[in-house]
Structures are given as structure tokens and as C-alpha cells.
Amino acid sequence: MEQEFKVLERAIREIHDQAKKFGLDFFPMRFELVPADVIYAFGAYGMPTRFTHWTFGKHFYKMKLQYDFNLSRIYELVINSNPCYAFLLEGNDLIQNKLVIAHVFAHSDFFKNNIHFVPTSRNMVETMAVHAEKIREYEFKYGRREVEIFLDAALSIQEHIEPPSVFTGAEDEQEKDTGHSRPKETPYDDLWALDGKPRERPKERGRKIPPRPTKDMLAFIMRHSPELEDWQRDILAMIREEIRYFWPQMETKIINEGWATYWHVRIMRELDLTEKETIDFAHLHAVVTQPGKMQINPYYVGSKIFEDIERRWENPSPEEKKQNIRPGGEGRAKIFEVRSFENDVSFLRNYLTKELVEELDLFLYQKIGAEWVVVETDWEKVRDDLVSRLTNCGFPYIVVEDGDYQRRGELYLKHCYEGRELDVYYLEKTLPYVYLLWGRPVHLETVIDGKTTVFSYDGKKNSRR
Incomplete structure (x- = not known):
């Protein structure tokens, strides 16, 4: 075992040096070798230090069962932090670990340099540990069942937030909307009053709450719900902080995995591999990048787009050179630029071409009878459909229209x-979960079968009109 560790350490140093030669700029890396139970627990919870909840346990059981039956496998798990933690699976052979190590160095480069990760905290490992401890304290004080019921409700709407952004200053806008501005002394000051008293509703009955529709449902309920106790507001604040940390990872899945796949190939090619290792690597890489039948494989699609960008900017067509659209020789610089500024939506909209749609067979399919048939071949419609599915990380865009409906x-x-x-x-x-959080009837307006429909829940039953 000691000899295996030494071989692995040499591989890490060699891959580190090669990644640096390629220009990758990553956080200091910390690698840990862990058993399957541990790595799948981390995969289910999203973080080694996160609070416990039955939904995470459900995800763990499903993932671990698929691993036990050899139906799926987590090859790498990396955390966006500084230093960056990466977990290697015990039982992987050396070539599998080499690929994973090369892959996570590129992930760390992406975390450090992509603009969408700038607002995120790099010490969430410690922060989530604090959150977990506070929730355990609330379970001891108010009862585990009581806290679990509240967590069920909070997690049911956790994705309905205003994501962190370096462009819009969304947090400042949310503060303006509440009508309560005060100097910030802690990270939670902008979320609720810290004097131990629930926020009071503005007394001006004519003022709409919120003044304009707000996407951050979680923050709005946390600030304005008349029924929540301080410990419940605290839990909502913690869940909101955690999902805002995960959001950039959710909105960059294709480009992030594509970037890591693009580089693990090039790094591995530079290593002094044996003939057997070369064959094993080729097989493993083919498994990782196998096109999906029912959904996009982000490793495959993302890396193919990066390769296409590099080719087009490195060797533009004679017509492009003549019109000075692309002078040539800028392939590598261009992909680093794309890595720095794009998320999945802009990545696909700006760089998914007609040729790639055809090459990657990204046409839209629909099951008719017992067979799947192509229902859309127009590449721009295919691209726009993919983009629409990824907008807001694929979650429905719901806003708080009125917090004092019908007075x-x-x-x-x-x-x-x-x-x-x-x-x-x-x-x-x-x-009903939203009702539990708000404490009064809730209504949701949407469109069903082309007609505006309002769903309501009054604490006893659902209704629609």
C-alpha cells in the first residue's frame, strides 16, 4: 500500500507540472483516497460537511446501489474551494486515477477563473460544517421531527433564489426591494433583523409588497413571512447561502465538464504511458465521452465544442481571413477566453454551430408509438431548445408577485x-410546503393547455381556477 501511495504521489506531481505547462491556473490541490461509501456520501450530499436530511440519504442509496451493480460509477469528486479538495476512489487502478487527477486539475482551473464563480465563497467546507452544527442544535432544542418537517418545506423551494451575479448586483436590488436598508455587520444582516424580533410589515397599506416581482422567493419568505420563528429564518438563510454556492456549478455543467475533458486528454497524451496504459486510457475516455441516448453527455458535447472553437480560431477559412473575422493562430487563447466568461447557456448559444449539431446528432426526438423519431432538424431551433432547457438551470422561473394578495x-x-x-x-x-413557510393561503398563476390557471392552497386542500 505504501508503494502504491508513492506511485500515486509521483503521478500527481507529473500531472501537476504538465497542467502548468499548458497554462492551467488552479488552486492548491488536496487529494484524498477514500472508499466507495465515502465518495458516494459526498456525492449525495454535495459536500463532506453538509447537514443531514433524508433526501440526501435517498440519493446516496440510489447512487451506491448503481455502483454496487456496476451500472454507474463516480470517477471524480472535486470541491470548489481554496485549497481545492479532490477525492479519488479506492479500487481505481493507476490509469483511472491519473485520468481523474488530470480532470480535476482542469476543474479547479475553471472554478478559479470562470467569472460566474467570482461571487461564491471559497470556504464553504467550513461554513457548511457550521450550518450542520447549528441545525443539530435546533434539532436538540425543538425536536428532530419538527426541524425535519421544516427542512422538507425549505428544500422544496430552494432553487427559487436570485443567483449570485457579478453583473447585476442582485443582492443590493433585493435589499432595496424590502424597504429595509441598514449597515451590514454580518453576512446575514441583509436577510433578516438580528434584534430577535420578526420583521414587521410596512404600515403603508398602499405600498405593494414587493414593489416589483422578485425571483428570490426564498429570501422574500424569509424576510416577510409573518409566521416564522427566528430559528426557522436562520435555517432558510443557511439553505439559501448553500444553494447560491452550488448555483454556478449547476449553470456551468456542460462547459465545466467539457473543459476538464478537453484537458485530461491533452495532459494524458503527454505522459509516458505504457502500451497497456494507453489502451486502458483510450477505453476509459471512450466510456466517459460516450454520447447519451436520452440526454446530453456534458463531457462529450462540451469537449467537442471546445475542440471546434480552437480549430476555427486557429485555422479560419480563407473567406474569414479575407474579411478579418478571424486572423488565425488564436485557437488556444480563444478557448481560455471562453472558459473565463461563459456559462452553459451562452456557451451553447454562441458556439454550437450547424456542423456540430449534425456531427453530434443533437436533433430533437419524440417517441411516437414504440419508436423514437426525429421531430426537428433545423439546427437553430435545436440549439434554442437546448438553451431554453438550461435557462435558470432548468428550473421554472417563478416570481413573487404579491405578498399581501387581496389585502x-x-x-x-x-x-x-x-x-x-x-x-x-x-x-x-x-x-402545501409553501403554505407551511408563509402561514397563509398561497396562489400560483401559470398556463395550462394554453389557458391562464391559478392554483391555490388554503391549508386544507388544493384548488384551481
């Missing part, structure tokens, strides 16, 4: 419908 303190939400209907079953299961 009864009821909550009115509106789905910004853009051609995709909500899942009615999921909607009707979620509204």
Missing part, C-alpha cells in the same frame, strides 16, 4: 410561462 396577507406567485408547462402533480405537492 389578506396571502402570497401570490406567478410562473413566467415561456412555452413549458409546470408539472401539475409536483406543483400541487409543493404548494
Whole structure:
């Protein structure tokens, strides 16, 4: 075992040096070798130090069962932090670990340099440990069942936030909307009053709450719900902080995995591999980048787009040179630029070409009878459909329209419908959770079968009109 560790350490140093030669700029790396139970627990929770909840356990059981039956496998797990932690799976052979090591060096480069990660905290490992401890304290004080019920409700709407952004200053806008501005002394000062008293509603009955629709449902409920206790507001603040940390990872899945795949190939090619290692690497890489039948494989599509960008900017056509669209010789510089500024939506919209759609067979399919048939071949419509599915990380865009609906303190939400209907079953299961958080009837306006429909829950039953 000691000899294996020494071989692995040499491989890490060699890959580190090669990644640096290619110009990758990453955080200091910390590698840990862990058993399958541990790596799948981290994969289910998203972080080694996160609070416990039954939904994470459900994800762990599903992932671990697929691993046990050799149906799927986590090859790498890396955390966006400084230093950057990467976990290697015990039982991987040396060539598998070499590929993973090369892959996570590129991930760390992406975390450090992509603009969408700038607002995120780099010490969330410690922060989530603090959150977990506070939630354990609340379980001891108020009862584990009581806290679990509240977590169920909070997690049901956790994606409905205003994501961190370096462009819009979204947090400042949220503060303006509340009508409560005060100097910030802690990270939570902008979320609720720290004097131990719930926020009072503005007394001016004529003022709409919020003044304009707000996407950050979680923050709005946290600030304005008349029923929440301080410990419940604290939990909402923690969940909001954690999902804002994960958001950039969710909106850069294709470009991030594509970047890491693009580089692990080039790094591995520079290593002094044996003939057997070369064959094993080729097989493993083929497994990782195998095109998906029912959904996009981000490793495959992302890396192919990067390769296409590098080719087009390195060797433009004679016509492009003549029109000075692309002078040539800028392939490597261009992909580093793309890595720095794009997310999945802009990556696909700006760089998914007609030729790539055809090469990658990204046409839209639909099951008719017992067969899947192509229903759309226009490459721009295919691209736009993919982009629409990734907008807002694939979650429906719902805003808080009115926090004092009909002057009864009821909550009115509106789905910004853009051609995709909500899942009615999921909607009707979620509204009672929103009611639990708000404490009064809640309404959600959306479009069903082309007609404006309002779903409501009054604490006893769902209704629609």
C-alpha cells in the first residue's frame, strides 16, 4: 500500500507540472483516497460537511446501489474551494486515477477563473460544517421531527433564489426591494433583523409588497413571512447561502465538464504511458465521452465544442481571413477566453454551430408509438431548445408577485410561462410546503393547455381556477 501511495504521489506531481505547462491556473490541490461509501456520501450530499436530511440519504442509496451493480460509477469528486479538495476512489487502478487527477486539475482551473464563480465563497467546507452544527442544535432544542418537517418545506423551494451575479448586483436590488436598508455587520444582516424580533410589515397599506416581482422567493419568505420563528429564518438563510454556492456549478455543467475533458486528454497524451496504459486510457475516455441516448453527455458535447472553437480560431477559412473575422493562430487563447466568461447557456448559444449539431446528432426526438423519431432538424431551433432547457438551470422561473394578495396577507406567485408547462402533480405537492413557510393561503398563476390557471392552497386542500 505504501508503494502504491508513492506511485500515486509521483503521478500527481507529473500531472501537476504538465497542467502548468499548458497554462492551467488552479488552486492548491488536496487529494484524498477514500472508499466507495465515502465518495458516494459526498456525492449525495454535495459536500463532506453538509447537514443531514433524508433526501440526501435517498440519493446516496440510489447512487451506491448503481455502483454496487456496476451500472454507474463516480470517477471524480472535486470541491470548489481554496485549497481545492479532490477525492479519488479506492479500487481505481493507476490509469483511472491519473485520468481523474488530470480532470480535476482542469476543474479547479475553471472554478478559479470562470467569472460566474467570482461571487461564491471559497470556504464553504467550513461554513457548511457550521450550518450542520447549528441545525443539530435546533434539532436538540425543538425536536428532530419538527426541524425535519421544516427542512422538507425549505428544500422544496430552494432553487427559487436570485443567483449570485457579478453583473447585476442582485443582492443590493433585493435589499432595496424590502424597504429595509441598514449597515451590514454580518453576512446575514441583509436577510433578516438580528434584534430577535420578526420583521414587521410596512404600515403603508398602499405600498405593494414587493414593489416589483422578485425571483428570490426564498429570501422574500424569509424576510416577510409573518409566521416564522427566528430559528426557522436562520435555517432558510443557511439553505439559501448553500444553494447560491452550488448555483454556478449547476449553470456551468456542460462547459465545466467539457473543459476538464478537453484537458485530461491533452495532459494524458503527454505522459509516458505504457502500451497497456494507453489502451486502458483510450477505453476509459471512450466510456466517459460516450454520447447519451436520452440526454446530453456534458463531457462529450462540451469537449467537442471546445475542440471546434480552437480549430476555427486557429485555422479560419480563407473567406474569414479575407474579411478579418478571424486572423488565425488564436485557437488556444480563444478557448481560455471562453472558459473565463461563459456559462452553459451562452456557451451553447454562441458556439454550437450547424456542423456540430449534425456531427453530434443533437436533433430533437419524440417517441411516437414504440419508436423514437426525429421531430426537428433545423439546427437553430435545436440549439434554442437546448438553451431554453438550461435557462435558470432548468428550473421554472417563478416570481413573487404579491405578498399581501387581496389585502389578506396571502402570497401570490406567478410562473413566467415561456412555452413549458409546470408539472401539475409536483406543483400541487409543493404548494402545501409553501403554505407551511408563509402561514397563509398561497396562489400560483401559470398556463395550462394554453389557458391562464391559478392554483391555490388554503391549508386544507388544493384548488384551481
